Amino acid sequence: MLPRLGLSWAFRILGIIVFVVNLVCGNLLKDRNKAVGSRLKPFHLPLFRRPEFILFLGWGIFSMLGYVSLLFSLASFSLSVGLSSHQGSIVSALLNLGQGLGRPFVGMFSDRFGRINIATVLSFLCGLFCLVIWIFARSMGVICFFAVLVGTVSGTYWATVSPVLAEILGLKDLPSGLSINWLILVPPTTVSEAIALVLRDNSAGHSAYLRVQLFTGFMYIGGALCLWVVRGWKVGEIAQAEEGRSNSVSANETSLTEKPPTGTCQSGNAEKDGAECKSAEHPLPSKTSSINPWAPFGLIRRMIAWKRV
Template sequence: MSDHTPIDMIRSCDYDRELASQDPSSAYKETRHRQSQGLSSQLAQQQNAAPEVLEDKYQRDIPPDGGYGWVCVACVFWINAHTWGINSSYGVFLSYYLSHDVFPNTSALSYAFTGGLSISCALLVAPLATYLIPVYGTRLVLNTGVFFETLSLIGSSFATQRWHIFLSQGVCFGWGMGFLFVGSVGIIPQWFSRRRSLAMGINAAGSGLGGLIYSLAVGSMIPRLGLGWAFRILGIIACVVNLTCANLLRDRNKDVGSHHKAFDSALLKRPEFLLFLGWGVFSMLGYVAILFSVANFALSVGLSSHQGSVVSALLNLGQGLGRPFVGMFSDKLGRINIATFLSFCCGLFCLVIWVFARSMGVVCFFAILVGTVAGTYWATVTPVLAEILGLRDLPSGLSITWIVLVAPTTVSEAIALVLRDNESQGSVYLRVQIFTGFMYIGATLCLWVVRGWKVGDINRKARLRSATVVGAIDNAVVKMEGFCGTGDEKNNQAAVASSRSDSGSEIKIWSPVTLLCGMVTPKRV
């Protein structure tokens, strides 16, 4: 029997005899040393395996696609209505400022910067809000936004000089809107997968509905109650609604393992992300120009101030009605596809309809129609970026996006006012209309190239998966033939290697031919 004793047992017995022959204290130390080494090895293995286990957990996380997510959708909807919606009514304020000389010695360009300043400050505060979310939680960030927005609207009601309105309606309102926006924009994608674009479209519709309500409300309150009380009423309503919604929202940051990095420079090395940023820059140059110019454009073609506020309200109505459908069709036809197509449609509408709008009927028709597509960027920015970067890098990508959009949102309306030709009869806004149209077309081209990359990336991943499956099958066949003693093993291995090389060859995604093929290939992306 001893001849058949396993070698490990023999060594173990020899080791035990060695320990027995040693001094008891030294034997004890030797045993403890080996136990500690084994424990350290196990801990090291667990630590090395932990990131892999977490990564696998995050990849396997399945969004609920409903449930409490719909409560979050409702909350974000009303937050957008009382942030971006109220900001959309600035066109009515701007028209009132320009026609009544509220703050003496203030130029039209200064007023234009105030509107752009609110958006740019909202985006500029994004990195700070992104940093604070994992440190102090989403709820604190949202409540901070409620505080700043309420302070800005109440403070604006007491403004007597132009720098007062710059700080209150511009900077402070932008901070509040920024904290609320950044704190809420990344929550809905965590709750939805199949219906993600629909949910985001409903959220984005909140800004349109809010713009509709508050454009009409501000247009009615200012002549009846005065500018001060119009601001105070807005402040009280916004505080109550935003405070309620901010404390009902619930994120899933721990479930998806979100990376809340304020500025991830590695993303700037990805060409598809840079093109995505280009889409945003061009879209904002056009969007802000339309949003804040349409009310004053109505005055330039002979309409009244009341009619101008109605036109602004109809533009926001179009946004409110159109954005849910944008989200719904994005889920069905592809998020990048819809965003690209509707960006082009907006540019086309500006060049074909807005240029020739002279009567109240045509102006209203244009306002509703362009409203459905003008805010395509805000309705699709998060789902499109999730398609490009994935959910885990989405917060970092959005943070960079908001920083990049600071400049275009600040100068867009100022550019529009500079481009106005006040000496032209009936064509004061012609250059603005052409500028806006081509900005949206430029945005379309950027996203169209991203579509080409995405199609190529999908094809590359499919080819790699196919190569993996084929390689596994070939390996199994080679092993079976070797076990059975059939075939030439060397030739079989060479054939397997050749098959892997052919099927797993890397597709050059950024080659012009591959990009062009991806841009024109019918595919849901």
């Protein structure tokens, strides 16, 4: 479209396509708020009292600081190492191609190995690729390889944000959590490229983007660390729920075993028998779980324990 129609009409056509597709898809969607009992409040502020939600927001902030810097700096980085504008546009296109190829596999592996697991690992890998490949890329071939490779994992956040938040908050609080999340992401996505421009050192020659590359890599790794802590909490929450169910079953079995023989309630002292009947009819309360998901030593141990979450 660019050679035939020009830049202006290329943008207009892309805008029309996006508008039509989103309009059709938006009208075909149907919510399940009644079925899952979702909260209809757009901003449920008590969610900020939950450490796991704050860490989730940290993952989003760090990921977006890295994502926007990578997306809008890679083409200009190509120019700084001696490539042409045409080659820079090819690199940018390959980055987007990598995102298109990678996101379906991100979803598939998330269902198989756990949503939080995959989001954590791929966020870390994206930062690692920036630090060990992008910094040393100087030729067209290496830069194109990096663009495709990092593109497959750079958009992990967009592919996993909703299912990861559903794992953390549950379906009931998911709409409120997403509303807060989108609002929180406005500042980092606004200033990310501005930060990258400030970090760029035009006097450094081929190393002009070194600080941008370090910034991008460490932002992705910082986001992965936030989600890694959330993973440790989630493993503890699952263990706590399993222990609670086990205690409840044990208490019910004990109450059934200790149930008085038939007819006890009708004989002897009425007041005493009434108390015995009441105790037998109602199960004993389950024991309080001994697992605290946020206990520091247990949290660290669960962060490195393998479990599908």
